Amino acid sequence: MQHKEADRVPCAPLASGAARRVLGVTYAEYAQDADLAAQSQIQWVELTGSDAVCTFLDLSVEAADYGQEVKFPIEDTPQAVFKHPFITSTDDYARLPVINPRKTTRMSVNLRYLELMVNAIGKQKAVLGFIYGPLSTLSQMRSAEKLFLDCMREPDKVHEGLEIVTQMLLDYVDAQVERGAIGIVMDTLFCSGSIMSRDLWMKMEGPYVERIAQKIHGAGLAIMIHNCGNNPYFDVQIETMKPEAISIAYLPNECPTYADLKKTWGDKVMIVGIIPPSQVLFMGSTSDVKEACKEQIQALAPGGGFLLSSGCEFPPNASLLNAIAMMEAAEEYGRYPIE
């Protein structure tokens, strides 16, 4: 993060659900039990040698604690049941309850998971917490489609919900700081060209993530934005959150190549990624993985400020050999100075 060259490029294939397969528990168990989640992640780090972990479980954690119905498939990612949305009308935004993340079901498990990870490996590895952006959290309770229409038709009502969720997320940040995270990953997927205009995002989510970011920085922690949308908006995310790092799966439109990305944004923020989860990590061979890693290391690593990682969560059901291949690629091609 200091934009200096260390001995080699750091590498972290960021696993959530994939870690469960090292320990050998089901996804449903991993997602709901802090001890099993921590044991899974500790074994993931032991198997792969990953330099960093993020205690991300899945995207429905915050929403579940508001009362959104969530299903827990045995071997698949937990997800909101949109047939039964918690927010059924725009009047419901203002009625969201005040909840305490230290005491609610899923967030308290997530916090305990973070605490266990910091205790176990916090001195040797970077342990990052996670929060889902306030607008995205609302989407888990309303469905993205209806939320977007609400943003267009009744933005004031959505803002009422955003304020309530932000107050909770500020508290959630405090709780993660208390447990020793060195940084927090904040997911702001909607700040991308695959979702909405910069203008709409700045109006709807910008002010709230700015406050959350100030809280995180105020506590001395780093911010890593995760945005796996097409054409992520670097400019407004940096303007509002001043992150130390941005993790992406796709290049922003203004940077058609990795070299362009390094040139345009590489000195302003640590770049994290960008190995394609589906085509390479899920469908590819270990050689495909190494090839992709080599290309990105050569373009993005010189001068430091690059963390080689999966573009999004390491696919939960991908071959674990591909995670190991990423670490091997960092060793083989990522020794500084980069050739």
Added chain:
Amino acid sequence: MGTDERFQELLADMKDGVIEYDEDRVKIAAQAVVDEGFDAYVGIMDGLAAGMEVVGELFDSQEYFVPEVLMCADALYGGLDILRPNVDMAGREAIKGEVVIGVVEGDVHDIGKNLVKMMFEVAGFTVHDLGADVPIDDFVEAQISTNSDIVALSAMMTTTMMGMKKAIIKLKEKNPNVMIMLGGAPVTGEIADMFGADGYSENASNAVSEAIKMVGALRKM
């Protein structure tokens, strides 16, 4: 004002209403098309669909994004719901084809699927929408019961994408001639080929042109 002029005015109202996501304007114009005895089919194609074509271009050039397109879709459906029951198909070109569409089991992301469905409907396909989180056997059953030309599968996650491969095997087992089209964030043309699909759609606009090609190929068999 002459009849043609009046019709053109109504077509322009519907087209611009879709582009500007002005649902009221579209509905008023669509109702007038019906009340004043104009051709509802032409109203759909030269009014609503023409508007949606411009919306597609605005989306491709990143002037419009998902929220705007959803608003345009609502405006379009406002008009379609009024015009469709009044379309006289006698003498028209045959319906383009029947499509079964859905999001694969385990996945609930359906905005893309809904936009593709709308494009198919506007283009004249008959669409059977199974929704999201659809078991593979439901796709098979729906294809058989509707005798659809095409089955369009969508998935947003790598975990559910593998369900597409299984669905293709089962669908082709029951009906080797059915055309299968894939779409969704983790899917690529290469993956679609690997899974044995007949087509792949990168976005909602090219889903329709892919589908038209597929049905054309089917009709030649």
